[in-house]
Amino acid sequence: MDSNLFNPLDKQNLGKSIVEALVNSPVSSLRIETAFKGAGLYAVYYHGNYAGYERLTKFNGEESRVPIYVGKAIPKGGRKGIVSDASLTSRALSLRLSDHAKSIDQAENLELSDFTCRYLIVDDIWIGLGEALLIQKYKPLWNQVVEGFGNHDPGGGRRAGKRPLWDELHPGRKWAEKCAPAKLSEAEILEAVDRHLSTMNS
Numbered sequence: 001m002d003s004n005l006f007n008p009l010d011k012q013n014l015g016k017s018i019v020e021a022l023v024n025s026p027v028s029s030l031r032i033e034t035a036f037k038g039a040g041l042y043a044v045y046y047h048g049n050y051a052g053y054e055r056l057t058k059f060n061g062e063e064s065r066v067p068i069y070v071g072k073a074i075p076k077g078g079r080k081g082i083v084s085d086a087s088l089t090s091r092a093l094s095l096r097l098s099d100h101a102k103s104i105d106q107a108e109n110l111e112l113s114d115f116t117c118r119y120l121i122v123d124d125i126w127i128g129l130g131e132a133l134l135i136q137k138y139k140p141l142w143n144q145v146v147e148g149f150g151n152h153d154p155g156g157g158r159r160a161g162k163r164p165l166w167d168e169l170h171p172g173r174k175w176a177e178k179c180a181p182a183k184l185s186e187a188e189i190l191e192a193v194d195r196h197l198s199t200m201n202s
Helices: 011-023 051-060 092-106 124-138 165-169 186-197
Strands: 040-046 069-073 115-121
Touching: 011 040, 011 115, 011 124, 040 051, 040 092, 040 124, 051 186, 069 092, 069 124, 092 115, 165 186
Parallel strands: none
Antiparallel strands: 040 069, 040 115
């Protein structure tokens, strides 16, 4: 019996068109003034002067080339197929971007004005694949090294867990201050950041 997996449509090719559509979409401020309808994918870019990210800002220059973070906003009910047009009726994407803006606003050593983003409203079925391919292509720093940017307050009974690395490097979120110390020190995180950014192609 042939053990090869039958795949009538190559998901890499299907996903590639989603990635291209996102990176060719307009760049906008991460501060979302008006909520909009739609769920999908987004990429966040950094243009500031935080010393640990100097390689990234120099690589990007005035452009938004390599994201510091990519993510997805799945509509409520979308995962279970409950809402057929959830990607159009939900406000998941603008709400997610607003959550990120609040986290950056709370950080003591980051400025929201130093961030831009791209976003793309995507049919629910393709959101997970698009995010996976974006992470594979760009290896965003806050997805692969400085983890925890997208975390929410776990609640009082679960704050005994370790502080996310993102909050160790960028303190300010009140709930994270109540967590146990992160698994790495600030110096160790910055060493990992430098190793990761040194692999970027010019």
